[in-house]
Structures are given as C-alpha cells and as structure tokens.
Amino acid sequence: MARMNPHNSTADLLSESLQAANEPSDVASKNLSCGQITNEEDESLDKQNKCCSDIVSDSCKDDSNYKTGLNCHQEDQRRTSLVASIVETSHDAPTRRTIDLGHGSDLIYIQRFLPFQKSWTLFDYLDKHIPWTRPTIRVFGRSCLQPRDTCYVASSGLTPLMYSGYRPDAYSWDDFPPLKDILDAICVAFPGSRFNSLLLNRYNGANDYVGWHADDEKLYGPTPEIASLSFGCERDFVLKKKKLQDSSREKRGEGGPAKKRLKKSSSGEEDQHSFALKHGSLLVMRGYTQRDWIHSVPKRAKAEGTRINLTFRLVL
Numbered sequence: 001m002a003r004m005n006p007h008n009s010t011a012d013l014l015s016e017s018l019q020a021a022n023e024p025s026d027v028a029s030k031n032l033s034c035g036q037i038t039n040e041e042d043e044s045l046d047k048q049n050k051c052c053s054d055i056v057s058d059s060c061k062d063d064s065n066y067k068t069g070l071n072c073h074q075e076d077q078r079r080t081s082l083v084a085s086i087v088e089t090s091h092d093a094p095t096r097r098t099i100d101l102g103h104g105s106d107l108i109y110i111q112r113f114l115p116f117q118k119s120w121t122l123f124d125y126l127d128k129h130i131p132w133t134r135p136t137i138r139v140f141g142r143s144c145l146q147p148r149d150t151c152y153v154a155s156s157g158l159t160p161l162m163y164s165g166y167r168p169d170a171y172s173w174d175d176f177p178p179l180k181d182i183l184d185a186i187c188v189a190f191p192g193s194r195f196n197s198l199l200l201n202r203y204n205g206a207n208d209y210v211g212w213h214a215d216d217e218k219l220y221g222p223t224p225e226i227a228s229l230s231f232g233c234e235r236d237f238v239l240k241k242k243k244l245q246d247s248s249r250e251k252r253g254e255g256g257p258a259k260k261r262l263k264k265s266s267s268g269e270e271d272q273h274s275f276a277l278k279h280g281s282l283l284v285m286r287g288y289t290q291r292d293w294i295h296s297v298p299k300r301a302k303a304e305g306t307r308i309n310l311t312f313r314l315v316l
C-alpha cells in the first residue's frame with residue numbers, strides 16, 4: 001500500500017483512499033489479526049441496523065436529530081476530501097446512537113463514521129508520520145512510563161494541557177493536514193460543536209492501556225465535549241459512574257491496569273457501560289460525563305494489533 005507523505009494534498013488523500021478501496025491493504029490485513037471484523041462484515045452489521053450490539057446499555061436509541069451538510073467553523077473555505085465524501089453520502093448517513101447516561105450526561109456513538117478503507121489510509125498516515133512519544137509521568141508520587149504512545153496538537157495561544165505531571169508540547173494543526181480534514185468531518189457532523197486541541201494515543205498491542213480517569217481538567221470547563229475517533233485494533237472502552245471515593249486524582253490511574261482497579265457497582269448495571277470501539281468509529285462524550293463518570297481502555301490479552309485513538313477537545 002502506498003505510504004503517504006505528510007504534505008500530500010487532501011485530493012491525494014482521497015485518491016489514495018480510493019485506490020486503497022480497490023486493493024487489499026497490508027495494514028488492514030496485519031491488524032485484522034486482533035479479532036477485528038472485515039469491511040464486508042462491518043457493512044453487513046451496519047445494514048442490519050442493530051442498536052448498539054456492542055454497547056452494554058438498554059438506553060441506546062437512534063438520534064432523529066442527525067443532520068449533515070453544515071460546517072461549524074469553516075475557517076478556510078476549502079472543502080476537503082473527507083468532508084466532501086461524508087457530505088456526498090449524507091443520504092445514507094451512518095447510524096448515530098445516543099446513550100443517555102442520566103443526570104445530564106450522554107454519549108453519541110457512530111460506528112461507521114469514516115469509511116473502512118479511508119480509515120486504514122489514515123491509520124497508516126498517523127502511525128508513520130505522527131511524532132509519537134512515550135513520556136515519563138508521575139502517578140501517586142512515583143515516576144513511570146505512560147503505558148501508551150502519545151502526541152498533542154493544539155491551536156496556538158491556548159492554556160497548556162497538563163496531566164499526571166506531564167505537560168506535552170503542542171504541535172500545530174498545519175503540521176498534519178489530514179488531522180484538519182478529520183476535524184472538518186467531525187464539524188460537519190456536529191455543526192454546533194467546536195474543537196481546538198487533540199490528544200492522540202497509540203496502543204501498541206494488548207499491554208498498552210489507559211487507566212481510569214476523567215478528562216475533567218479545568219481548561220475544558222464544566223461540560224467538556226470530547227469527540228473520540230478510533231482506528232485499527234478494536235479495544236474496549238469502559239465507562240464507570242464516579243463514586244465519592246473516586247477522587248479526581250485517581251485520574252488516569254496509570255499505576256495499575258484498569259481491570260484491577262474496577263470496583264463492584266452497588267447500584268447495578270447502569271453504573272457501567274462497555275463499548276467495543278470499531279475501526280473508523282466516533283464516540284462523543286457530552287454534558288457532565290467527565291464530572292460524573294470515569295473511563296478507561298483496559299489491557300486486553302487478545303488485542304494484539306495497534307490501535308490509534310484521537311480525542312478532539314475544546315480548551316476554553
């Protein structure tokens with residue numbers, strides 16, 4: 001499969017992804033070893049229009065308010081290939097599900113937000129061209145290696161991000177044109193939303209994870225909206241309702257695998273939700289989700305492939 005140059009135009013991105021659609025992807029076949037479904041299976045699942053078969057929730061429902069065709073912040077007037085392709089297919093918009101977590105918190109899940117082959121083209125680009133680092137962080141007073149690779153992209157002049165004693169340097173959006181295309185595509189799907197920063201994570205196999213945490217840093221305000229796009233190996237994303245003892249600095253509990261830190265819920269099933277986040281899927285967390293819930297991506301013995309996750313955020 002052709003490798004992308006970071007300075008390729010968005011038209012090149014489209015033509016590469018169209019090419020990729022007609023060719024087997026080496027990246028795709030490599031990563032399918034982690035138990036991921038194929039494109040054909042993905043499409044057939046979508047046609048069945050099953051409600052959240054991978055979401056442990058009874059409260060999911062179709063969101064009848066789904067609109068496409070508007071852009072929330074057309075800073076430049078270019079219609080990118082990704083945006084164009086999503087608008088073109090708006091008559092057959094991907095199914096959007098809303099999961100009401102109660103008390104002003106909700107999630108939106110779009111399983112096939114980006115087309116399958118285009119998602120592999122983007123995976124390949126991100127894997128190769130993002131300057132990934134694995135920083136040393138501080139958790140409970142001890143230094144340790146963060147259990148995944150990371151990178152941070154943000155508009156200039158924003159309050160810096162700081163978590164677990166680590167303050168990542170922000171790269172510019174201009175360094176990675178495909179990230180701007182993805183941002184545009186999200187803004188088309190969510191016309192009322194704004195994002196100006198992006199935390200990227202790469203999980204290199206089964207032992208990489210993110211521990212229990214909430215993205216409730218002050219710089220995001222009281223009700224942050226976070227749009228989380230996943231590529232590659234499918235991994236579980238688990239949400240658990242905060243208890244009083246879940247102090248905010250259990251945040252990003254990197255000190256041990258998330259699984260070991262799981263406590264039994266006293267009030268039953270609705271206090272925990274698990275999503276198998278598909279290649280090309282988008283999960284949006286809204287309202288008080290960061291105030292009232294914590295989330296994690298636990299270690300998973302069978303998840304051998306690489307997963308890349310992008311979380312778009314708005315620094316106020």
Ligand SMILES: O=C(O)CCC(=O)C(=O)O
Nearest residue numbers: 199201210237297309311
């Ligand atoms: O990888 C994911 O799905 C979640 C990442 C995350 O929670 C974070 O970066 O704050």
Ligand SMILES: [Fe+2]
Nearest residue numbers: 213214215295
């Ligand atoms: Fe998070």
